[in-house]
Amino acid sequence: MNPVTYATIDLPAIQHNLSRVRDYAPEAQIMTVIKADGYGHGLLSVAKALITADALAVARIDEAIRLRKAGFKQRLAVLEGFINREELDAFILYDLDAVVHCVEQVALLENKNGLHSLSLWLKLDSGMNRLGFKATEFATIFQRLTACVVANINFMTHLANADDESDPKTLEQISLFTKTVKPFKGACSIANSAGIFAWKSSLSDWVRPGLMLYGISPFEEKTGQQLGLKPVMQLYSHLVSIKELQKGEAVGYGGTWVADKTMRLGIIAIGYGDGYPRHAKAGTPVLVNGQRVPLIGRVSMDTLAVDLSFQSHAKVYDLVTLWGDGLAVEEIAVCAGTIAYTLVCGITSRVMKIEM
Ligand SMILES: Cc1ncc(COP(=O)(O)O)c(C=O)c1O
Missing domain, CATH: 2.40.37.10 (Lyase, Ornithine Decarboxylase; Chain A, domain 1)
Structure with a gap:
């Protein structure tokens, strides 16, 4: 018997919405964002539905460890990275990709050996002023990370205004990111859900959809249904x-x-x-x-x-x-x-x- 108040979570709808990501970004690898308990839908249920995604992403390390302990073996990124030595150790133990966005994290990496299996996502702050390095410090940070001898260094940034299709800021962010990472070799990731739908030039090697996976539109003027999504x-x-x-x-x-x-x-x-x-x-x-x-x-x-x-x-x-x-x-x-x-x-x- 169902309780008086309950929510149903439609896992095939998540798979349908993932196929919409593929329609819009057929060339890209997909890092599905399931932070905050799968946007409130249930972390493990959502991860189960996304077994064919190329990677999962969460915000904090405890969510990632929960996924690993539940047996999920996919590539798994932690968008806030690590905040201390113990967390960095856990990244290696649980085989997690770390987003590196501040100089304190770089110092922790420089003081640690045995990083050869660790994958990093070096984050550029292209104008949101949240997490990430400024374009002016990016090259220096990249050199410092290269000296740490990690498995690979990838690049990401996050779009602040992509849900407004008339806002020129998105193209400015994409252009700054492209220019900044150009001299370096590594996979790139820019697009969130709004980027995937509205900004073709944000579809780089990896896309990072969150909201659209749950059948929800990132745009005020369009519903998920109008975008071919199914509510979850x-x-x-x-x-x-x-x-x-x-x-x-x-x-x-x-x-x-x-x-x-x-x-x-x-x-x-x-x-x-x-x-x-x-x-x-x-x-x-x-x-x-x-x-x-x-x-x-x-x-x-x-x-x-x-x-x-x-x-x-x-x-x-x-x-x-x-x-x-x-x-x-x-x-x-x-x-x-x-x-x-x-x-x-x-x-x-x-x-x-x-x-x-
Ligand atoms: C770094 C990062 N990438 C991707 C996403 C996914 O964004 P959205 O849910 O708008 O698709 C988020 C969510 O806020 C994020 O913080």
């Missing part, structure tokens, strides 16, 4: 109470929503304690028995309310879809004033995830 997470709950409300009665904390007529109110067993966004505004769509009804009042920790006035047949224990097929998580994100990344990553541990 379906978030479900049930109606747990239905009551009649009189004109003038208020709903929820703060009484921010007041009935302007006699109406039918439904209470659904999901709230911000499950990861549903507290800031979803009144009118945010919810599917009750496959039909849209509007959210009303403030979202609580365990419940939210909907207007069932046009659902006279709805009854307690009916199934509710919060997002998934027929109700894109991107649409909910807009209603909550956020991005779909935060919604799927924010599903809490009390929501059971069921692999399909």
Whole structure:
């Protein structure tokens, strides 16, 4: 029996979305980004679906070790690299690719022997001002890493504005990266999901899709479905109470929503304690028995309310879809004033995830 509130994770949909990466970047190798617990979908489930990808990438070493201990043997990169000697030892022990983005990491490498099996990704900060070396220091850092005698040195950068197809910054970033790495030999990687869809010149040796694997569009003006993606997470709950409300009665904390007529109110067993966004505004769509009804009042920790006035047949224990097929998580994100990344990553541990 499924719990009252649960999410299903459609593994074939992940494989379908991976095939869309191949459609857009047929020449590139694919490093699938499954950090933050597979963008909230479940690290091991997602990795299982991506067994044909050329590499997996996570942000932190503990996620990588978890994958290795679970038996995943693919090339596995850690996007934040290592922060101390012990972590560097673990990179060698678990055969992990390390992203090198700061001078402290270079010093740790210089003070360690036996690096011949270690693969590095030297990261250029091409304008995002997050992780990476500036173009002016890149050559010196490359020489220092070469002297460390590692297995190979690859190059990467990350795009800051690729989801805006009219923003010239992306081409500037690509051009700076291309110019900076040109004198050196090594595989290159630039594109995230938005790069894969919108910026052909970002498709270098390796692409690094994250969001699109989960069926979600990186663009505000296009849905995943319009890009030929399939949603992976379906978030479900049930109606747990239905009551009649009189004109003038208020709903929820703060009484921010007041009935302007006699109406039918439904209470659904999901709230911000499950990861549903507290800031979803009144009118945010919810599917009750496959039909849209509007959210009303403030979202609580365990419940939210909907207007069932046009659902006279709805009854307690009916199934509710919060997002998934027929109700894109991107649409909910807009209603909550956020991005779909935060919604799927924010599903809490009390929501059971069921692999399909
Ligand atoms: C370094 C790096 N590469 C690739 C990705 C994947 O990006 P996206 O989920 O937008 O495809 C991320 C995600 O933020 C990242 O940090």
